[in-house]
Amino acid sequence: xxxxxxxxxPLLGQVEIRNRxxxxxxxxxxxxFCFGWAADNLDRYVTPTLEHLVLVLVSVALGFTIAFCMAVxxxxxxxxxxxxxxxxxxxxxxxxxxxxxxxLPITGRGTTTAIIALTAYTLQIIYRNIVAGxxxxxxxxxxxxxxxxxxxxxxxxxxxxxxxxxxIIAGLRVATVSTxxxxxxxxxxxxxxxxxxxxxxxxxxxxxxxxxxxxxxxxISFDALLLLAQRLLAPWRRAEPGPRRRHRxxxxxxxxxxxxx
Amino acid sequence: MAAGDSIRGNQNPSxxxxxxxxxxxVSYRDVTKIYPGQTEPAIRDLSxxxxxxxxxxxxxxSGSGKTTAMRMVNRTVEIxxxxxxxxxxxxxxxxxxxxxxxxxxxxxxxxxxxxxxxxDNIATVPRLLGWDxxxxxxxxxxxxxxxxxxxxxRDRYPGQLSGGQQQRVGVARALAADPPVMLMDEPFxxxxxxxxxxxxxEFLRLQAEIRKTVLFVTxxxxxxxxxxxxxxxxxxxxxxxxxxxxxxxxxxxxDDFVEDFVGADRALKRLSLMRVRDIDLxxxxxxxxxxxxxxxxxxxxxxxxPHALVVDSERRPIGWLSEADLAQExxxxxxxxxxxxxxxxxxxxxDALSDLLQTETQYAPVTDAQGRIAGxxxxxxISEFLTSPEAKVEERAAAERPLAG
Numbered sequence: 001x002x003x004x005x006x007x008x009x010p011l012l013g014q015v016e017i018r019n020r021x022x023x024x025x026x027x028x029x030x031x032x033f034c035f036g037w038a039a040d041n042l043d044r045y046v047t048p049t050l051e052h053l054v055l056v057l058v059s060v061a062l063g064f065t066i067a068f069c070m071a072v073x074x075x076x077x078x079x080x081x082x083x084x085x086x087x088x089x090x091x092x093x094x095x096x097x098x099x100x101x102x103x104l105p106i107t108g109r110g111t112t113t114a115i116i117a118l119t120a121y122t123l124q125i126i127y128r129n130i131v132a133g134x135x136x137x138x139x140x141x142x143x144x145x146x147x148x149x150x151x152x153x154x155x156x157x158x159x160x161x162x163x164x165x166x167x168i169i170a171g172l173r174v175a176t177v178s179t180x181x182x183x184x185x186x187x188x189x190x191x192x193x194x195x196x197x198x199x200x201x202x203x204x205x206x207x208x209x210x211x212x213x214x215x216x217x218x219x220i221s222f223d224a225l226l227l228l229a230q231r232l233l234a235p236w237r238r239a240e241p242g243p244r245r246r247h248r249x250x251x252x253x254x255x256x257x258x259x260x261x
Numbered sequence: 262m263a264a265g266d267s268i269r270g271n272q273n274p275s276x277x278x279x280x281x282x283x284x285x286x287v288s289y290r291d292v293t294k295i296y297p298g299q300t301e302p303a304i305r306d307l308s309x310x311x312x313x314x315x316x317x318x319x320x321x322x323s324g325s326g327k328t329t330a331m332r333m334v335n336r337t338v339e340i341x342x343x344x345x346x347x348x349x350x351x352x353x354x355x356x357x358x359x360x361x362x363x364x365x366x367x368x369x370x371x372x373x374x375x376x377x378x379x380x381d382n383i384a385t386v387p388r389l390l391g392w393d394x395x396x397x398x399x400x401x402x403x404x405x406x407x408x409x410x411x412x413x414x415r416d417r418y419p420g421q422l423s424g425g426q427q428q429r430v431g432v433a434r435a436l437a438a439d440p441p442v443m444l445m446d447e448p449f450x451x452x453x454x455x456x457x458x459x460x461x462x463e464f465l466r467l468q469a470e471i472r473k474t475v476l477f478v479t480x481x482x483x484x485x486x487x488x489x490x491x492x493x494x495x496x497x498x499x500x501x502x503x504x505x506x507x508x509x510x511x512x513x514x515x516d517d518f519v520e521d522f523v524g525a526d527r528a529l530k531r532l533s534l535m536r537v538r539d540i541d542l543x544x545x546x547x548x549x550x551x552x553x554x555x556x557x558x559x560x561x562x563x564x565x566x567p568h569a570l571v572v573d574s575e576r577r578p579i580g581w582l583s584e585a586d587l588a589q590e591x592x593x594x595x596x597x598x599x600x601x602x603x604x605x606x607x608x609x610x611x612d613a614l615s616d617l618l619q620t621e622t623q624y625a626p627v628t629d630a631q632g633r634i635a636g637x638x639x640x641x642x643i644s645e646f647l648t649s650p651e652a653k654v655e656e657r658a659a660a661e662r663p664l665a666g
Contacts, residue, residue: 144372147337147444148386148434149361162376236376236418 027206034206042210044197049214051111051192055183056218059115060176063122070123071130075160076152081131088124096121096182100189109190118183122175129171133164166237169230173223180219284474285348285441287311287334292343294329294499302341303329304499311491313441314472318489320479322522326499331444331478335361347442362386365435365443365473369450371427373419379405379430380415386438404433407467425456432464436471443475449484461487482523486511486530494519507534528647532611537604537627540646542636545570545624548582548592558587566624566637571596576633578603578626600626606635614643 026034067088074080094102099117107113137160145159161168187195198211231238288311294304303326311317319327332338334345336357345352352360373382380401387397405412408429419427428448435443448464449457465488468475479485485492486507494502494510496518503515511531514520524530546560548569557569569582571592580596602616604627617625617640629635 138370140368140370140372141374142372143337143368143370144366144431145374145385147335147361147364147366147368147372149358149363149389150385151358154389159374159376163374165376234376236420 027204030203030205032205033209037206038210045194045210045214048192048194048196048211049218051196052180052183052186052194052215052218055111055114055118055186055191055193056176056179056222059118059179059183060122060172062115062119063175063179064126064172066119067123067126068130070127071134072156074131075134075156084127085124085131088127091120092124094120096185097188100185103189111186111191114183114186114189114191114193117189118179118186121182122179125175125178126168126171129174130164130168133167133171134160136167137163162234165234166230169226169233173226176222176226177219180215180222184215282439282441284313284472286313286346287317287442287474287476288346289330290344290346292330292333292345293341294326294333294338295341302499304333304495306343307495307499307501309493309501309504311474311476313474315490316468316475316477316488317491317493318477318479318485319493319495320482320485320489320522321495321502322497323480325495325497327478327480327495328446329499330495331446331476334442334476335364335366335444337361362389362438363440363442365432365440365445367431367435367443367445367448369447371419371431371451373427373430373434375419378416378418379410379422382419382430383415383434383437385434386440390438400437404437407436408433409463423456424452425460428452428456428460429463432467436473441474443473445475445477447479448477450479450481464488483530486534494522496522529611531647532614532643533609535610536606537608537610537613537638538606538635540610540638540642542627542638543624543642545626545637547572547576547634549574550579550592550594552592554582554587554589554592557582557592566639568624570600570626570634570637572634575631578628578634581624603628604638606630610643613638614640 025031027037070080070084070088074084096117099120100113103113103116107116141159141163142155145155150158183193184195184198186193187199194211194215197207201207287309289307289309292304292307293302295302307330309317319330321327329338333340334347334352336352336355340353347360347363374385377385383401383404384397387400392400401415402412405415410426410429410433414422414426419430422430431448435445449460452460461484477485477488479488489507491504491506492510493504496502502522503510503519505515508531510519511523511527511534514523514527520527543565545566546557546564546569548554548557548560548571550571550573561567561569569587571579571582573579578600579594580600581598582592583597586593586596602620602622602625604613604616604625606627606629608616613625617623617638623641624637624639627635627638
């Protein structure tokens with residue numbers, strides 16, 4: 001089965017997607033970007049883009065759900081934190097292509113394999129950020145909440161998680177952007193995605209620019225959407241005249257780093 | 262000794278608006294706390310009775326266990342031995358969350374929820390108690406008014422308020438469900454001195470109206486004296502050193518530790534607890550404008566105050582008669598020395614003494630609310646008061662004291 005699966009893998013650079021006939025010199029010469037070819041062949045990228053989107057969304061959603069459960073579980077059981085951090089850390093260190101091949105005998109070729117691996121990669125970043133976010137909740141609100149008679153659950157959902165939200169979303173942003181990048185390797189698990197056209201012809205510049213461009217655009221869009229979500233979900237943050245905010249402004253304007261007295 | 266209460270001023274609170282829960286007494290019964298892994302108790306055999314409606318201050322150096330003592334009341338710290346009763350009910354028999362919802366809780370870091378608006382912060386406990394929306398609304402509006410914040414502040418986030426405003430919201434939030442008991446852990450500790458003074462005064466005014474049983478923790482003895490109806494001084498090792506009214510504490514410290522903790526200026530601190538009306542004033546011979554000076558001279562014989570005070574027909578002080586004035590036939594309308602400083606019966610004694618010292622006068626007329634003469638205050642009277650037998654200070658003849666003059 002493994003052999004069969006491997007046989008089906010595309011080999012780098014061997015599949016030509018260039019239609020060298022009937023095209024002008026641009027494609028022949030492999031120019032920086034051939035607009036004519038791009039206009040004619042854009043539909044090639046629709047399916048890979050949609051596949052890529054599904055891979056990213058499903059993996060991040062699954063990763064978030066799992067990491068969130070782990071974080072909530074370890075929140076009042078601090079001894080679990082090193083265990084979970086270690087576990088997700090080990091998963092994070094497995095090289096992605098190796099991960100796909102390790103999974104092939106168990107889950108076979110296809111989207112499932114890719115999603116399992118991609119999900120595993122998101123766990124570390126998301127988990128650590130949720131844990132850090134919860135740990136950074138200032139003691140005042142926590143103490144006040146407890147002292148006013150909030151139960152542990154009310155405190156977690158009503159105070160701690162909302163206050164950890166900016167850090168949780170920061171983790172999601174990093175995880176999402178890196179998943180968009182790693183998902184280009186999902187093609188080696190037979191799951192398609194933007195890796196499909198990229199590895200179909202690594203030498204054709206126009207192809208790389210389009211496929212890579214879509215991936216970059218996707219990453220930037222997710223990042224912006226999550227940032228927007230944070231702004232909407234944490235309106236109180238804008239109300240805070242915190243030093244971090246002032247500092248950022250100062251740096252943006254090229255002003256010297258403020259000194260604290 | 263009533264002096265301790267007098268500064269509180271308003272003894273007749275305005276009638277309560279709406280239903281109000283009765284304040285409950287709090288009593289510590291031989292309470293001991295030993296933290297896990299420790300051999301020495303943080304609090305040792307503490308017994309205290311806090312009468313309903315009074316402010317009791319727990320004060321002591323850091324590490325004395327005063328916060329631990331407070332936190333056992335709402336069980337954010339569990340009692341190792343002994344018991345605490347709220348009214349007649351043991352806190353040990355109560356569900357901790359339910360118990361806490363019945364107590365106001367204010368902490369030094371204020372602990373407002375930064376992600377919730379002022380209104381939502383204040384509504385925390387009422388919502389936990391499941392009040393209906395309309396009732397919560399009414400209560401929030403009522404409390405904003407009580408703490409003197411404008412109604413539109415309710416939609417602000419805590420990050421948009423000043424430190425003083427945040428602290429007020431913290432107090433309002435603690436009062437939201439009208440709890441019979443309030444716990445306040447260094448509530449003004451993180452506020453700048455000027456705002457702190459104002460917030461303290463505001464809280465005392467508020468307390469005169471709402472009459473909660475307040476357990477107040479501080480490390481600042483001046484704050485304790487100012488805020489407390491009673492003060493419990495706790496020393497290292499969680500032992501109660503003394504539990505008394507501020508006046509008692511200042512007059513008769515139980516031991517060297519208390520004396521030291523209260524400070525070398527405890528005599529002056531006592532003065533800040535009193536008003537001029539709390540002391541027995543002397544009477545000066547009065548002279549009316551146009552009266553023959555011979556009559557005045559006769560009154561001066563053996564008088565408490567060896568100078569005659571000129572007053573108008575309404576008995577308002579005009580000035581002091583000098584020897585030259587007395588040599589004239591009748592009392593002049595403009596005596597040589599003016600009456601300044603004129604003190605008021607409601608002046609704080611410490612300020613009155615300061616006025617006397619500043620103007621370098623020996624005697625100052627004291628007037629009532631209508632400006633009529635009520636008596637005469639001198640540095641001598643104050644020093645005699647401070648060294649009187651009831652003050653349990655070594656008896657010394659007032660004349661020997663170099664202060665007067």
